[in-house]
Amino acid sequence: MVKLEHLSFHYEDEENICGIHDVSFHLPKGSCTVLCGTSGCGKTTLLRLISGLIPTFFAGEIKGKIEVNGKNPLEMSSDERALTYGMVFQDPRSQFFMPRVLNEIAFSGENLGIERMQLLHKIEVITRQLGLSDLMDRDLSRLSSGQKQKVAIAAACLLNPPLLILDEPTANLDYESTRSLIEILTEIKKNGTTILISEHRLHCLLPITDRYIYLKQGSLAKCWSKSDFEKMTLEETEKYGLRHPDSGKNLFIPSCRDKGDLLVGKAVGFHYAHQCLVLNKLDFSLGKGSVVAVVGKNGKGKTTFGKILCGLLKQKSGKILYRDKPISAAKRCRNSYFVMQDADYQLYAESVGNELVLGKKVTEAIKEKAYAAMALFDLTNLKDRHPASLSGGEKQRVTLAAAYCSDAEIIVMDEPTSGLDAINAKRVAKFIQLLSNANKTVVVITHDELLLRAVSDSIILINENRLLEG
Amino acid sequence: MMRIQDPRITLISLLAVTVTAFIISSPVQLHLLTGLCVLYLISLSKFKSALRSAVIYVCLWLLVSILPTSVGSVTVLLFMYIRILPMLAISAALISTPPSLLMWTGARMHLSQRALLAMGVLLRFFTVIKLEMQAIFQGIRARGMFPHWYSVILHPAQSYECLVLPLILRGLKLSSDLTCAAEFRGVESRAMRTCIYPTVCSLKSILGTICFIGGCIMIYYGGYFHG
Numbered sequence: 001m002v003k004l005e006h007l008s009f010h011y012e013d014e015e016n017i018c019g020i021h022d023v024s025f026h027l028p029k030g031s032c033t034v035l036c037g038t039s040g041c042g043k044t045t046l047l048r049l050i051s052g053l054i055p056t057f058f059a060g061e062i063k064g065k066i067e068v069n070g071k072n073p074l075e076m077s078s079d080e081r082a083l084t085y086g087m088v089f090q091d092p093r094s095q096f097f098m099p100r101v102l103n104e105i106a107f108s109g110e111n112l113g114i115e116r117m118q119l120l121h122k123i124e125v126i127t128r129q130l131g132l133s134d135l136m137d138r139d140l141s142r143l144s145s146g147q148k149q150k151v152a153i154a155a156a157c158l159l160n161p162p163l164l165i166l167d168e169p170t171a172n173l174d175y176e177s178t179r180s181l182i183e184i185l186t187e188i189k190k191n192g193t194t195i196l197i198s199e200h201r202l203h204c205l206l207p208i209t210d211r212y213i214y215l216k217q218g219s220l221a222k223c224w225s226k227s228d229f230e231k232m233t234l235e236e237t238e239k240y241g242l243r244h245p246d247s248g249k250n251l252f253i254p255s256c257r258d259k260g261d262l263l264v265g266k267a268v269g270f271h272y273a274h275q276c277l278v279l280n281k282l283d284f285s286l287g288k289g290s291v292v293a294v295v296g297k298n299g300k301g302k303t304t305f306g307k308i309l310c311g312l313l314k315q316k317s318g319k320i321l322y323r324d325k326p327i328s329a330a331k332r333c334r335n336s337y338f339v340m341q342d343a344d345y346q347l348y349a350e351s352v353g354n355e356l357v358l359g360k361k362v363t364e365a366i367k368e369k370a371y372a373a374m375a376l377f378d379l380t381n382l383k384d385r386h387p388a389s390l391s392g393g394e395k396q397r398v399t400l401a402a403a404y405c406s407d408a409e410i411i412v413m414d415e416p417t418s419g420l421d422a423i424n425a426k427r428v429a430k431f432i433q434l435l436s437n438a439n440k441t442v443v444v445i446t447h448d449e450l451l452l453r454a455v456s457d458s459i460i461l462i463n464e465n466r467l468l469e470g
Numbered sequence: 471m472m473r474i475q476d477p478r479i480t481l482i483s484l485l486a487v488t489v490t491a492f493i494i495s496s497p498v499q500l501h502l503l504t505g506l507c508v509l510y511l512i513s514l515s516k517f518k519s520a521l522r523s524a525v526i527y528v529c530l531w532l533l534v535s536i537l538p539t540s541v542g543s544v545t546v547l548l549f550m551y552i553r554i555l556p557m558l559a560i561s562a563a564l565i566s567t568p569p570s571l572l573m574w575t576g577a578r579m580h581l582s583q584r585a586l587l588a589m590g591v592l593l594r595f596f597t598v599i600k601l602e603m604q605a606i607f608q609g610i611r612a613r614g615m616f617p618h619w620y621s622v623i624l625h626p627a628q629s630y631e632c633l634v635l636p637l638i639l640r641g642l643k644l645s646s647d648l649t650c651a652a653e654f655r656g657v658e659s660r661a662m663r664t665c666i667y668p669t670v671c672s673l674k675s676i677l678g679t680i681c682f683i684g685g686c687i688m689i690y691y692g693g694y695f696h697g
Contacts, residue, residue, distance in 0.1 A: 051653075051654070052653070053650055053653065056653070057646075057649070057650055057653075078653075078656055078657070078658035078659050078660075079656060079659045079660070079661065081653060081654060081656075082654060082655060082656030082659065083656075085654045086654070087651065087654040089647065089650075089651065091647075094643065094644055094647035094648065094651075095647060095648070095650075095651035096594070097569075097590055097591075097594055097648065097651070097652075097655065098568075098569055098570060098594075099569070099594075099597040100568070102666070103568050103569065103570050103666075106570065106666045107570065107655055108654075108655045108656050109664070110570055110573075110574070110663055110664050110665055110666065111655060111656035111657055111659050111661075111663060112656045112659050112661050113659065113661030113662050113663060113664050114664060115664060116664055116665070116666060116668070119664065119666060120666060123666075141597070141598070141601055155655075156654070307608070310612060312608050312611055312612060330618075333611060333614070334614060336614075337612065337613065337614060338608075338612030338613075339612075340605070340608075340609055340612065342605075344636055344639045344640055344643070345605050345606050345608075345609035345636050345640070346609040346610075346612065346613055346636075347635075347636070348610075348631060348632040348635055348636065358613075358615070359613070359614065359615040359628075388635070388639055402613065406613070406614055407614075408614060
């Protein structure tokens with residue numbers, strides 16, 4: 001289905017981004033292959049080459065040969081491309097063209113001029129297969145991450161493309177949604193579709209994967225069969241910088257939690273206007289300097305809970321106490337810091353240094369704290385760079401350093417390791433420990449087992465609205 | 471599947487009101503044109519949009535009449551907004567139309583592929599811009615900046631910077647992701663677009679549009695003779 005022969009590529013203007021060096025492999029029809037490797041090893045570049053986005057959208061020099069379904073992707077017409085590829089990007093939100101589920105799934109068929117009744121039949125088949133029939137009239141912005149992922153797959157598979165490419169499909173999914181995704185991909189694979197996945201969470205894909213291809217600095221460094229990969233120990237996967245189901249176990253250091261609770265919630269409830277209940281009578285307590293993980297299924301209100309803690313939203317029922325006294329949402333907002341999943345929403349200054357002191361009166365003490373934060377979070381070399389010019393991981397470090405510099409006692413982080421490899425996820429765990437050591441209470445909203453094991457003193461399980469001590 | 475009114479009918483009305491709004495000169499004509507648009511929305515059972523347009527129009531006129539002459543530039547901006555309000559009112563009738571139906575209509579009207587893609591991306595931006603703005607405001611508050619509602623007024627330059635920079639970055643990312651995604655969705659296909667919605671062009675809507683155009687002509691010539 002896909003043949004690469006001595007394929008090399010380097011980007012024209014971006015020397016920092018890894019290219020591809022002499023990669024050769026072929027993907028048999030109906031197989032499932034996972035591309036793995038540390039962040040920046042060339043996985044995305046390889047997907048762009050196979051899909052033909054390079055050189056159409058990303059200029060550079062290509063050497064070697066690529067063949068997809070017997071054709072060079074560059075020679076394919078728009079129709080051929082739509083009929084050959086099903087593409088699911090890491091963040092499905094940014095690939096949706098339409099506001100509603102039905103319109104989004106129908107979009108490719110309408111573009112290709114498929115007759116109305118035939119198109120409706122195709123939509124019915126794919127939505128039944130993916131269990132989306134009840135969501136057809138729903139607004140896409142109101143779906144959970146798992147549901148959005150399903151819609152993106154349905155839209156990509158509407159025309160039965162022979163090749164389905166998924167870029168980090170489990171990055172934002174909980175355990176159950178990941179299992180559901182695997183079931184869907186199993187069905188799609190049974191239809192003879194070739195599946196190519198770029199991913200960091202590797203072991204959950206074992207049920208459908210035939211082969212793991214490991215890239216290192218743009219070269220094909222290793223290739224494992226499913227059974228060989230399954231047998232690999234924690235030490236072996238760590239040697240390659242890959243995740244393992246037991247990753248993070250050896251990292252845990254209990255936080256320096258002092259006596260007494262900082263923030264206590266009693267029967268906290270919340271719902272959005274015109275929507276069913278999100279949080280119901282949630283009891284919780286956060287100790288000063290502790291690290292608390294918030295877990296639960298997609299769409300169950302974890303981020304909403306984090307926003308309530310930070311005072312960005314006000315609870316509809318129940319009480320929140322700060323050092324045993326009721327505290328308003330406005331005061332919580334002044335006393336906390338919410339690190340959003342997408343750092344682009346929270347960076348405003350013209351340099352990293354200024355970002356850390358933004359909104360504060362710049363005194364010598366503040367300057368000293370900012371320099372200390374830059375040293376701790378490996379940002380000293382980047383202090384004069386514009387935040388917009390940084391990589392995703394660097395931007396995230398800037399927001400963490402800004403949290404460190406702030407006077408906030410409570411820091412809430414939303415999915416901080418989403419889309420990170422084992423090495424970088426462990427780095428985030430280290431930064432969380434730094435914040436905890438600075439006597440800040442850290443609340444981490446996550447699906448990542450590595451992070452849970454590495455940092456959490458206790459866990460709040462949102463599905464069942466209860467606190468589990470770790 | 472439910473039949474939807476052919477958007478071309480509303481587009482003709484939009485064209486008529488756009489031309490009329492720019493060629494009329496007296497406030498009375500503008501009042502009449504806005505009233506006609508409100509009636510048009512009522513005829514389409516868009517009661518909320520009709521009420522909203524009427525209330526906004528009245529409030530803006532009241533505001534313009536009470537504002538002191540020293541804030542001339544604000545008055546000019548308000549007048550410009552009042553002038554385009556009838557067009558916005560008719561556009562409101564198009565908002566509930568599925569974007570894919572609008573693109574299909576564009577294809578029937580022989581718009582180029584590029585124009586259709588631009589329309590698709592623009593319609594997509596309309597739906598997400600509010601959500602993006604909300605997320606950015608939350609991001610600003612989440613960093614402990616502008617803790618009070620009046621903080622934005624106290625630091626207008628900084629609030630502009632904090633809002634605009636992330637909005638530009640998000641807009642650029644979204645448009646580049648959409649352009650990449652479009653490659654695999656057949657947006658540039660040479661085939662004639664289809665649409666999952668069957669359209670209808672009822673006698674009532676045709677008559678309504680003819681009356682609307684007639685009303686626009688009467689408003690224009692009424693003002694001409696009056697003048």
